[in-house]
Amino acid sequence: MRTTLRTARTAAVMAAAGALLAGCAGAGAVAANGGDVRLVIAIVSNPQMQDAISLESRFREENPGIEVDFVSLPENEARAKITTSVATGGGEFDAVMISNYETRQWAEYGWLEHLQPYIDASEGYDDEDFIPSIREDLSHQGDMYSVPFYGESSFLTYREDLFEEAGVEMPENPTWEEVAALAEELDGVEPGVSGICMRGLAGWGEMLSPFNSMLNTFGGRWYDEDWNAELDSPEFRRTAEFYVDLVREHGQPGAANSGFGDCLNRYAQGRAAMFYDSTSMVSTIEDEEAGTVAGRNGYAPAPVAESDYGGWLYTWSLGIPATSEHKEEAWRFLEWMTDKDYIRLVADEYGWQRVPPGNRLSTFEEPEYQEAAGAYADAMLDGIERADPADPGLRPVPYQGVGFLAIPEFQDLGTRVSQQLSAAVAGQISVEEALAQSQEYAQTVGDTYKEDDR
């Protein structure tokens, strides 16, 4: 009996406490104070975005009456959530972080708000200031449908001090062969340091970005002009073997689970001698707070093989779903986060190293930026400007895109192929097997294009 009473009492106390807290939460979660507009923004949790979240109070100062809630997730999860919401018209978000992959397709389907009128009505926004290749890639029929937060190509960074220690030099325009040789030299130059760090994590936006850039410069392609899959072609095979071998032999431990974030951390903590990845890495590796290698890095353009361009083109951008009920306010936030003043704001608060890179030409022309970013600014701008999504490799292709294929099926196809390649990196299957299975996947997709004659 006593136990029953005690149980009942405990239960009652817990219920009361819970109700109290729930009440508080409920009151808080319901509409923002009074007549404020509440924006829900879905973003990817990359470092530059974290900075924006920290600075959000500035936005609120300039725009009283607008509150902003962020939903921040790692890349794969963010994509899944955002795409589902926009494609089914879920309407949870007033602004979403997408990329040059989604923008065109979604603009065509009418899922994104047409932003050009907003841009034209905003004084001083200057959308012509965006780097042309990026502006082009985010436009549908000449008008912008999402605005770039930062843009990236890829290049190779290396530890000048470790290179000196090993007595080697980085050529001005390295080839992949040379890089592989360097990786071998530098592997283990100091305990716990791997020769190179490259992504091995499955995901079309993870491992396939560097892989595709390598593929393009090796002269390979996914499909010929008649949509025949070429994943079993000699060039594709050579690329796959080269990539897998390089990462397995001189890459980081746990490569098959390393995405952009993991490699970034690793290199920033000094555990790799070279790092081939996105140009946006500079915001972290040159930041003294975030790592131990600031100021010790050299930069070389993306390694090449058969062609003379080996980078990719990618941009994280912000768009407004057509279902949003607060488009005007959402635009004000987009404007704040992507205009010239924001760049200056970040520079003042966190330093020029942390500004969203590869976005506006005016940034590159700022003398302070040139000083702070002297080591890499040219390589970065060059990589972005020279990217040509319409003609990515050596041979003609029926698709667009440098680090990806801008077709709707690519999210799925790319993921499946990257899973195969990642398994090869982990040593679970051979490159042969990975390519055989991938070729099947690709051909299935290719067939649907052949039928529709698109």
Add this chain to the structure above:
Amino acid sequence: MSAATAPVRRTAGPGGGPAGRRSARAAERAEGWRRRAPLLPALVFTLAVTQLPFLATVVYSLRSWNLLRPDSQDWVGPANYIAVFTDSQFLGAALNTIAVTASCVVVSMLLGIGLALLLDRKFVGRGVVRTLIITPFLILPVATALLWKHIMLEPVFGLVNFVLSPFGAGDVDWASQYPVLSVVVALVWQWTPFMMLLVLAGLQSQGGDVLEAGQVDGASKWQMFLWITLPHLRRYIELGVLLGSIYVVNTFDTIYMLTQGGPGTASSNLPFYIYQRTFLGFDIGQSAAMGVVVVAGTIVVATLALRLIFRTFMNAQEAK
């Protein structure tokens, strides 16, 4: 079977004849509805919330809807099912599901029995030890998966590699090289306390008199365990296996956080694979077909298993 609670089945009606029989049947029906009334809210609620979406899933499985191609909604009949059965990755995921579930349930049950036996006696700090042991079951599964991924099984800084280093293990990358093992370890850690609690309950529900009788009869401890305790525990073990299987088959959080089904699809189980088809491939038709196939398969397996266990359950209860 006391008459007080047993409902009266046959109304001793006023005489026979059609009028009598009709009123008897009416009374029976009213009786039936009276019995059903308390059950209805729960039943209707469950039907609405689980079966309606399932019906929708069946409908989706017969169409070719891809979220990213809005104009792709056509009726394609069994095409999705054919694709599912010829998908080698689906088969791999199914095998993984069975392997993970079986090994997790068996290992955690064995460990649980062991721990319960150790705890089934009075000793200093017994409550504290028991409290500590049930903790893994209470921690967020997401937190557990992250704990194992970043702290325990991490190649360079992980505790597991540190503890094993005197035995010669190097920087083993558990999540990449032994993905299924890593997942099973995390799951076993999480579910052992649950099994232990059930077995402990079973041990403590043993009447002291039975064991005393056994001791008086001169049975050894081992004999008592084998012939008295274990049969008594059987019911609890079966419950643990049943509940554990139901939950572990549907594991999602652990795989999502620990290995993302990788490398490749090596550690992907059915729920995770379906998740990928849905939220990465956005091929709703195919993932719906997979869902239906999984449900059908599980029901078949469960029907066989449950009828067996049910029988044991019923017998055990009637016998007491």
Add this chain to the structure above:
Amino acid sequence: MTAHAPERPAAGGASPTAPAPGRAPRRRRTGAGGTALTVLTWAIGLAFVSPALWLLLTAFKEENQAATDPPTLLFQPTLDRFSAVLGADFLPYLGNSLTATLVSTLLVLLLGLPAAYALSVDPVKRTQDVLFFFISTKMLPVVAVVVPIYVAAAELSLLDNVWTLVVLYTAMNLPIAVWMLRSFFLEVPVAIVEAARVEGAGLLRILWSVMLPIMAPGIAATALICMIFSWNEFFFAVNLTASQAATAPVFLTGFITSEGLFVAQLSAAAVMASLPIVVVGWIAQRQLVRGLSMGAVK
């Protein structure tokens, strides 16, 4: 289908109305054997739970002490990680989890108790089939039905709403609750109910004053299990909520950044997100064991 035979302690022959004596300790060990076993039990217990203890320890570290080789055992503890978690706006997530968990558990009991009653004490004709139906709903992989639910929620503007989660969690836990509650109903000794009936008590009074008090530990056990599963639920929470209704597990995932080291931070967040249910479980564990072993406790 009539009421089932009551549970009795095996072969004891003790009268059903007399309360069974507390179980005497089975072995009275003194000396080295008992102590050794105690030490062994302690050792095994601590070893088993050591990952959780390490997690707790890591939450008090600085980032650069959290991931070291060899692991750092001695250090100056700090509460900075915890304040950072609070600063990341943790409380609303906690509130959402509390609402979803408590309300859904309450609903489960409200719906489940009558249902369990109708399947045990005063059973309907097709009890076995109904029970099987309930359990079969748990075999449905939630991934398979998430799209229809998502679409339906979108249509009804119920996305990112805590009440959607409440409904789903209730449906999720109801089958288990019905099963558990049913077995507790079955273990109420018929003789006691009979005695009350003989005294002229109506059905409701029998339920309220006679059956429920006896079943109290069992109900507590059921409620605890439901709360654990609701609090820990991740899949629906991450897919159906955005910013307003997100729960504690979702909070944890948003905490994984790709910038710099994060293990200590993550540990602190994990500890705080799990703490409520861990504490409740610790307090109520005796109820849980008792509830599950109702056969002996009358």
